[in-house]
Amino acid sequence: MTDEAAAGSGAGAVDGVLAALADPTRRRLLDLLAAQGEVSATTLAEALPVTRQAVVKHLAVLDAAGLVGGRRVGREVRYEVRPAALDATARWMVALAADWDRRLAGIKRLAEAAEAAEAAEGDARE
C-alpha cells in the first residue's frame, strides 16, 4: 500500500475511481446520492437530463469503482454512496502530491549542488 502510494501509476483501485470521477454526469450522480441517501436509478434519472439506462450504466461504473453500492428493496434497487474508495483515492492523491514536493525539492537541491561544484571546480571534471 505504501508502495502504491509512492509509485503513483500502479495503484489498482485508484485508477477506477479516477476514471469514474472524470465524468461530469457521474459526479452529478454522486452528488445526488450523497444528498439524498438511498435512491433508485429511476428516481435519479428524473433529476438528470439523461435516460434511466444511462444512469444505470453510470451506476455500474461507480459500483465497479467501489464508489457506490446498491441493495434490492422489493422490486427496486436503492443505491447509496460508499466513502471508502473515495477516501483511499484522496489519501493516495495527498501522498502523491507530497511525493512530488519531495522529489522537486530533491532535484532542485541536486541541481544547486551540481552548479556549486561546477563553479568551484571549473571544467576539470572530464
Place this chain on the structure above:
Amino acid sequence: MTDEAAAGSGAGAVDGVLAALADPTRRRLLDLLAAQGEVSATTLAEALPVTRQAVVKHLAVLDAAGLVGGRRVGREVRYEVRPAALDATARWMVALAADWDRRLAGIKRLAEAAEAAEAAEGDARE
C-alpha cells in the same frame, strides 16, 4: 472555495485535473516527470510506447489542468511537475469524502429517528 469543496460538482479546476488523471498514459507521464525533473517531450516519448506527438498532446492537457509547466531552453521545451493543482484536487477530494461521511451519518440518524417515531406512534399518522 468552501462551497466548491462542499458542492462537489461545480469545482472549476478540479474537473480538469480529474479528467487529466483519468488517462493511464498521462499518469505515467507525470510519474516520469516527477522522477526526472525537467524533461523535454522528445525525451519523454523515448521512455513511452507512443509518439512524441501523442506526448505533446498529453502535455498540453496536463498543462491546461495546471499539473505541469514548461519553459523553453534554447530550441527545446523542458516540462516539470506542478504540485499546486494536484494538491488542491487532493484537498477537494478529502473534503468531499468528509462531506459524504457527514451526510451519511446524518441520513442514518434521520432514518433511525423516523423508525423510532414510527414504532412509538404506530400507524396513527395517516
Place this chain on the structure above:
DNA sequence: GATCAGTGCAACTCCAGGGTTGCACACCAC
C-alpha cells in the same frame, strides 16, 4: 550559409464509451 535535431501545426484513422431505443422479465397492488 548548410545541416541536423527539436518543436509546432494540421489532417487523418480508429475505437472506447456515453447515450439512446426497444423489449423481456420481476414484482407489488388491485
Place this chain on the structure above:
DNA sequence: GTGGTGTGCAACCCTGGAGTTGCACTGATC
C-alpha cells in the same frame, strides 16, 4: 389473475479523444 411500475439486457448511433503520419519552422552547430 391482471395491470402498472421498475429493472435488466441487447443492439444500435455518434461524438470525443488517443494516436498516428507528414510537413513546415526554428534554433544550434559546423
